Amino acid sequence: MIVQMIWQSAAVVLGGLLLGLVYKGLDRKLAARMQGRIGPPLRQPFLDVRKLMVKENVVPRDAVPWLFHAAPILALVAAATVLLYLPLGGLAPVLTGRGDLILVLYLLAVPAVAMALGGFAAGTPFSAVGAQREIVMMMSYEFPLAVVVVGIVWRTATLGHSPAFSLAVVSGTPLWSLVGPLGVLGLALLLLCLLVVTPAELSKIPFDIPEAETEIAGGLLVEYSGVNLALFYLADALKTVAMGALVVALFIPYGLAGVFGLEGLVAGIVDVAFFLVKVFAVVFASVTVVRVAMARLKVDQVARGFWIPITTAALAGLVLLILDKAVVG
Amino acid sequence: MEETRTTFEIPVGPVHPALKENIRFTFRVEGERILGVDVKPGFVHRGIEYMGMRRNLIQVLYLSERICGICSISHPIVLVQAVEQAAGIEVPPRAQYIRVIVSELERLHSHLLWAGVAAHELGFDTLLHLSWKVREAVMDILEELTGNRVDYAIPIYGGVRRDISPEQMPKVSEMIRYYRGLFEELSDTFLRDPSVEARTRNVGVLEPEEAHELLAVGPTARASGLRKDVRQDWPYLVYGDMDVRALTPEDHGLEVRGDVFDKIVVRLLEVAQSLDLIERCMEEMPDGEITSFPKLPALLAHLKKAEGEGIGRHEAPRGEVIHYVRLEAGQEGPSVWKVKAPTYSNLMPWVPMFEDQEIADIPIIAASIDPCMCCMDRVHVVRSGRPEEWTKQELLRRSWEKTRRLCG
Amino acid sequence: MILKVLMAQLFSRPVTNRFPAKYMPRSVTGFLAKVGQGKAKLVPPVPVPKGFRGKLAYDRETCIGCQLCIRVCPASVIMFKPETKKIRIHVARCTFCGQCVDVCPVDALAMTEEFLLAAYDRFDPSLIVE
CATH class of the missing domain: 3.30.70.3270 (Alpha-Beta Plaits)
Structure with missing residues (x-):
């Protein structure tokens, strides 16, 4: 049992890494095409990782070495663990029943915390500024994210499904068709909020302020090089897949196999493929298009934006779901 | 947080992704807020004036072209004006028109280049690629008219080196049409984009009084509402016939605020203005000679005999350029050559612009004056391997001394 | 609107001239040798105008x-x-x-x-x- 679980986990993590790098390649290629450029070849992220892996780790003189080295490992492990809790297409999460959505929320926050820790541990002005910005960013987007998750979970629970916070249950119960018109509006608001939170969670333009290449030269990553940087890069790739999978699990958990009446292995393959397409669509819409269509915002603008409009929208979605419960039951 | 209550210093430069050239800022910050800034130029001093005083005037012309890679017509145009004044050389009208056309083409490409750089500083790379894509049209025209994409080698003492042929005229008109058609799209993407506006409105404000007191020039001054333009105030070449007006954001129906957004507005307006000027020059350009010295040896001989001093000034894309030249008979090169690039005047306005802004605003504020460090760096004091700092009084004393020495 | 531009560019050919090849060849001299043998195709540079100042x-x-x-x-x-x-x-x-x-x-x-x-x-x- 345990052995099987280890094998499955390893397969999921490796698959996630592969997928994450492919998505990164697609992201770069499509962003380049939207800007009228040719862009790097699809395999560029793989080449980048291979190159970084053979490069030296440089540790700044004023750094706290153990923390500086621990941060990227922590980020990668946390990002990998998230994947084990998320349903991947037709496949149930590897660690079903051993943790719930609340844990996923916490695990999603860990890579950001690790990056901030690494930034502080590097002990240089740019990385310290980057780390401060990362903390402010987290304080801004975590609340709307939590509201979205709570809204979905609560509405699922009121429909009589339990255990309440289990991802398998939530993704097994597509809410769109089970709620009334008010509920659909509420869900749409929550989906919108989650799509706005996604690039912030992944530190992409317009929310890439902790790294902000032209301002603070890479911010909390500025002192990282070699293997450590590669680990952060991989953690980012995994997080991209995880955020996409989370959006899919919460809002678009539909499969194709049921529609076409497929069974067995074919059904599994079709559902996994459809899942990959859905994740790609989410990443493309909320990361790639957004990052080429906007300028980088400032940290106070981001904080204000998340605390007021986005949180209000998320709370409005929640209220609509509550009203829907009162009407539909 | 504990960290934000203490002030600390952030070094930006001499090498930093936000800076396209080397300069050092030391910002005192509290959290994200900038309390003060110390600017240290001098990293890209090349001793061009010294080199120029050891070459003959034709060689100096191409040296002046290399003071700045982007204003590579502005510096030679100013130098030839100064030398023509000193040596008493007349310039045929057609040559004057060609000079104006090429310098307005340069303004076009420089402003488009700036727009791209500014967008990149904001993290908006799509606009960078977009503006540099459309910039290719003017680069192609420059290549068509002069044979080079940069460093056009067009002016020469007493005229210009290449004529604009009748076959080239339609190509230029074609380019003007292309940009006119694009203007709406460009102003739409820059001025009506909410994220650009969020990053540039009320950022890096330069009050009109500050701009006036600190002697800001070019678009930096005009964005603060000062109607200041060499082409309008001291017309030269054929600019006097063109009724050039200094443009401020008011001409776009906006209230002047002096922020980075206004600087974008001014530069976009100047793109349109340059298009009009080029078109008008092409229509009004008379036929005739393009140089008063068709034979270069005659020119060299004339310059060697010449004695006197001259000042040239020109409105480069970044502001006013001034060259001072003194010629002595029997000497092939200038005995004194002094260059004042626009960035030199726009350096001090940085200080009020940075005050009370955020760290995130550093790149765009630094870029907003369109700085050119290597044009500006005319002095760098190094004694026994270490850079030295001179106070204002010391510098004043030394410049008085030098002026006295020059005046004999 | 910028999105219109983005979508238009996404589905049109990139502006970049692919000189000498779409991606940087692993070895430029090797690539040129292959072009010489007719095994690879060289994308020509942007043509220069009349009166160009070259070598x-x-x-x-x-x-x-x-x-x-x-x-x-x-x-x-x-x-x-x-x-x-x-x-x-x-x-x-x-x-x-x-x-x-x-x-x-x-x-x-x-x-x-x-x-x-x-x-x-x-x-x-x-x-x-x-």
Whole structure:
């Protein structure tokens, strides 16, 4: 049992890494095409990782070495663990029943915390500024994210499904068709909020302020090089897949196999493929298009934006779901 | 947080992704807020004036072209004006028109280049690629008219080196049409984009009084509402016939605020203005000679005999350029050559612009004056391997001394 | 609206000229050798206009050795060979101003359309015209 679980986990993590790098390649290629450029070849992220892996780790003189080295490992492990809790297409999460959505929320926050820790541990002005910005960013987007998750979970629970916070249950119960018109509006608001939170969670333009290449030269990553940087890069790739999978699990958990009446292995393959397409669509819409269509915002603008409009929208979605419960039951 | 209550210093430069050239800022910050800034130029001093005083005037012309890679017509145009004044050389009208056309083409490409750089500083790379894509049209025209994409080698003492042929005229008109058609799209993407506006409105404000007191020039001054333009105030070449007006954001129906957004507005307006000027020059350009010295040896001989001093000034894309030249008979090169690039005047306005802004605003504020460090760096004091700092009084004393020495 | 531009560009051919190939070849010399054998295709550079200022061409026979070009050259590109009264041009230093072409009394100098002048050595035979 345990052995099987280890094998499955390893397969999921490796698959996630592969997928994450492919998505990164697609992201770069499509962003380049939207800007009228040719862009790097699809395999560029793989080449980048291979190159970084053979490069030296440089540790700044004023750094706290153990923390500086621990941060990227922590980020990668946390990002990998998230994947084990998320349903991947037709496949149930590897660690079903051993943790719930609340844990996923916490695990999603860990890579950001690790990056901030690494930034502080590097002990240089740019990385310290980057780390401060990362903390402010987290304080801004975590609340709307939590509201979205709570809204979905609560509405699922009121429909009589339990255990309440289990991802398998939530993704097994597509809410769109089970709620009334008010509920659909509420869900749409929550989906919108989650799509706005996604690039912030992944530190992409317009929310890439902790790294902000032209301002603070890479911010909390500025002192990282070699293997450590590669680990952060991989953690980012995994997080991209995880955020996409989370959006899919919460809002678009539909499969194709049921529609076409497929069974067995074919059904599994079709559902996994459809899942990959859905994740790609989410990443493309909320990361790639957004990052080429906007300028980088400032940290106070981001904080204000998340605390007021986005949180209000998320709370409005929640209220609509509550009203829907009162009407539909 | 504990960290934000203490002030600390952030070094930006001499090498930093936000800076396209080397300069050092030391910002005192509290959290994200900038309390003060110390600017240290001098990293890209090349001793061009010294080199120029050891070459003959034709060689100096191409040296002046290399003071700045982007204003590579502005510096030679100013130098030839100064030398023509000193040596008493007349310039045929057609040559004057060609000079104006090429310098307005340069303004076009420089402003488009700036727009791209500014967008990149904001993290908006799509606009960078977009503006540099459309910039290719003017680069192609420059290549068509002069044979080079940069460093056009067009002016020469007493005229210009290449004529604009009748076959080239339609190509230029074609380019003007292309940009006119694009203007709406460009102003739409820059001025009506909410994220650009969020990053540039009320950022890096330069009050009109500050701009006036600190002697800001070019678009930096005009964005603060000062109607200041060499082409309008001291017309030269054929600019006097063109009724050039200094443009401020008011001409776009906006209230002047002096922020980075206004600087974008001014530069976009100047793109349109340059298009009009080029078109008008092409229509009004008379036929005739393009140089008063068709034979270069005659020119060299004339310059060697010449004695006197001259000042040239020109409105480069970044502001006013001034060259001072003194010629002595029997000497092939200038005995004194002094260059004042626009960035030199726009350096001090940085200080009020940075005050009370955020760290995130550093790149765009630094870029907003369109700085050119290597044009500006005319002095760098190094004694026994270490850079030295001179106070204002010391510098004043030394410049008085030098002026006295020059005046004999 | 920027989104319209983005979508239009997403589905149109990139603006970048793919010279010499779409992606940087692993070895440029190897790639060029393959092009020579006809195994690979070279995307040509953007064409240059008439009157382009490229690598200098020198007509040795017409040259009268007056040394005017040496006097005006801003970069000391041109060297005089007293024994033959001819010149040698070090293109590696050339700034492509074309002043020598203008000054030459017998039109022995001209500017060609050649601009791909990279070499590992500044005294490479391809960079010396005489």
